Amino acid sequence: MGLLSDPNRRRALISLLTRLNAPICVVCYMAGVAWFMGLAFEPFTLRTYMSENAMGSTMVEERFPAGERALATGREFSAHKKKVGGMPVDWLVKTMQARGLEVFTQRFSRTLPFPDENKERYLVKGTNVYGILRAPRAPRTEALVLSAPCTPGDNNNQAVGLLLGLAQYFRNQVYWAKDIIFLVNEHDLIGMQAWLEGYHHTNTTGMDWSPLQGRGGSIQAALSLELSSDVITSLDLVLEGLNGQLPNLDLANLFYAFCQKIGVLCTIQGKLQRNDWDSVSGYSHSVQTMMLMVMKQASGRPWGDHGLFLRYHIEAATIKGINSFRQYKSDTTTIGRLLEGMYRKLNNLLERLHQSYFFYLMPSLSHFVSIGYYMPVIDYILLLICALDLWVQLATPPPRTEDGVADTEQMSSPGVLSVLTPLVISHLTGVEVAVEHFPVSETEAVVLTAIAIYTAGLALPHNTHRLLSGEGTEQGWKVLKLVAVLYLAVLLGCTALINFSLGFILALTLVPVAAFVTPHVPKILSAFILVILSPACTLLFSVFFFQELQEMPVSFIDGWMLFLSVISQGILDHSLYGSLVYPLIALLVYPCWLLFWNILFWK
């Protein structure tokens, strides 16, 4: 405490901070960005390793033989699906029963707040079918889930076929210590949501579903399977779940270990792993992989059917079969063996997966960056502290002859009101944007209303200013900026804890705004910069950047359409699954940004 209690040293420290405020800010920002870019560099990352002892060595013999039969079942499923024109419930029930499972169905219906144009649905009605394989060797207090979505069209028939094949094969094995639930869900995430809510007796989103008739034990882990071709070249692992939540890293490790063992190519974010980390292209490859993960995580939406399991403490991932033009192909038997191996390993679990990391980024499937390594990136919130010190100094005028013993009377208090008014108004605008029940029911209309209110918010400073009784003083904007900067720091800190990627992307754009904005900078130019760095524009750039990373660049018009659909998806995700990103942006981030906008136009 010597540094803080000795007045002389304190003064020296504070004057140092004030004098070097700008350079410190810039250095912090640069250091944060540089650190982030460094995370993808392989020598700086850790190799993945299995932490869970129960799944330690790969001593499982996979014997699944029936790949061809699974494909045949898949074709049968496809035929029935075509015949019924949706989910062939009766056929599925019969087939599952024939394989010796306890079969149950669950009906659900949901009306979306406005039509979903991407998936062309509004009134959603469907049925989930699931069969439970009771554990022969244990008291049935725990369960594992294998799910395959039933999607319209020709997709995913092989996944259902393989699921049924595995069910038949698993039924004949005696070593299961956990119930295994085979679930075929309709309407992807909506069905999954209904099933999970039914299973856990919760209703968080106001969906209608019939209660589940049969239950297994508490679910320990889940895999969701997506497979649309008879042979595949590689398997892709999808981890990002709702609100950017990730499953325990051991699940990814398990998948990687089995891919290595069985000899299947495996990817993450659709990117193969490369060995040439020391070359520029190798490095940029892993940066791209990591950036894709960051973008997906920041979006806060579930990127596969597994995404909703995470909310219930269930470690889950989606495995996607990819068929590209590569020579080397794996057949369904191989995938079946891989899944068998994974389930047998999961079957050995003594407690939930908890040994390994929950907070990580993956520049490749074999390397990861843990929270301890990536959190320093957020160090540029520290810059705010620097900025704050400056404001404190400005708030208490310089004549500090003796440590604290100086006249502070002259500091006219700027009045709570002058700060409160912009704060309240900004938040009201945020609430306007966030209100879900716009009096319109068309997708475009909803999105455009949101954008319109958002833009209208920009006209605020003048209104705010008239509301203020007196002139906006010099002190006034400093206090407002102090409040705004503090607000931003707390907000970004909390966001980064819950969803690092979102926090990072927001910090990347908002921190410079926070640092440079004063009423005395050139108005037009800085207004332009401020708009460029506003949350909506950040989203727009992110859309283009994401397309670029996926090697599917789009034209501006397409990008704009994509941007609109992303907004509508965000609103839908919020009302359907309770994703937090849209309300976060609308209720907190946008008002915070408006405060800076307000400061710029302070008179």
Add this chain to the structure above:
Amino acid sequence: MAAPLTLLLIVAVTIRAALYRSSLADLISERVEVVSPLTAWKRVVEGLALLDLGVSPYSGDVFHETPLIIYFFHFLVDYAEITFMLADVITAVALYMTVKDYNKQVFRKQKYALEADRYPLDCLELIRSPKEMYYIPLKVAMFYLLNPFTILSCVAKSTCGLNNAVIALFILSTIKGNVLLSAVFLSLATYQSIYPLTLCAAALLYLMQRQYIPVNYRRASFWWFIAQYAFMYLGSLFVIVCLSFFLLGSWDYLPSVYGFILSVPDLTPNIGLFWYFFAEMFEHFRLFFLCVFQINVFFYTIPLSIKLKEHPVFLIFMQLAVISIFKSYPTVGDIALYLAFLPVWSHLHRFLRNIFLVSCVLLACSALFPVLWHLWIYAGSANSNFYYAITLLFNVAQILLVSDYFYAFLRREHHLTYGLYLKRKDGSEATLVLK
């Protein structure tokens, strides 16, 4: 001054009533930061249900409030929301009147000292003017009523609000110089949650100061006054305890309330320091550390009362802070009570050193509590260490805040005796260093 106060009360009640009607109320009443096992409304309801069934409310090991509270709510359970709002209003008005009275005394004392030329000449800028003191009582009421912590606590129907009201009434009657009422309310506060016992030192000092009894243990009048106060205090405590016994018909409540407070069997996370420590500890050290932790709350009374002999009201503030930091089941409602006193010490602002840092930390911690709780309990991706880290930081910030005020208070007193611009022996400017 009545008009602004009324306006303030109306605003405060409106906010609370609106929150009671919103969906947030359920959420808030589940937060561990806001309710503790002692004060949770859910547990009071459970106790009431047991009472209605003719079972001792303490038989289920859920309810830990005192018998008086449960009989109080036995009649008022339908008006619980109004009761809690009323409790907040009473606290605020009591604090308002207290501070108004206290400020008058401070001003009078200052006038006498000025007339007697007791202050050094260069200290004139430290003298407090009536103008700046005029709004302090209102600010105190505002700090209490509009503090988010108080609002949360009230909306969660945490019985902490009632305890605060009792303590506020105790402070009011002490400041007004009513010895009997002071003793009665103190015994009531002690009955509610043991810890306010430490406030008796401050009350005694204040009352003696007011009656011009010298604090000198060789004088009979000193001991006579202490005996009087102790008699009234113990007498009313005895009455209350016996009343509880007759109401309940058994002594069940003693282990269930006081045993529960002192032996800390419930390790539900809260904003205090106990839960993590005792959850991690080996069982055979438990008793020892329990004693250490509990003595910690009471121990500071002695040095503080010696140091602040002349300033009992500041001592009350310090004690309240110490209690709310070190008690076994603290909630944000306890913090709100001592935070309400901060405007009274606004004249110390120039001597505060870390106030900005500390308030930033307190602010950030308050935001991080729910976030880390979410990550730990709902997302399952963080663990208890994350949450405890924030608890620790929060308490360190509180301790820094209190010690900062303590330092500033002592420093001002020092300057009032020795002059504002201190010189070294060689004539150069001196600075005060706390080491």
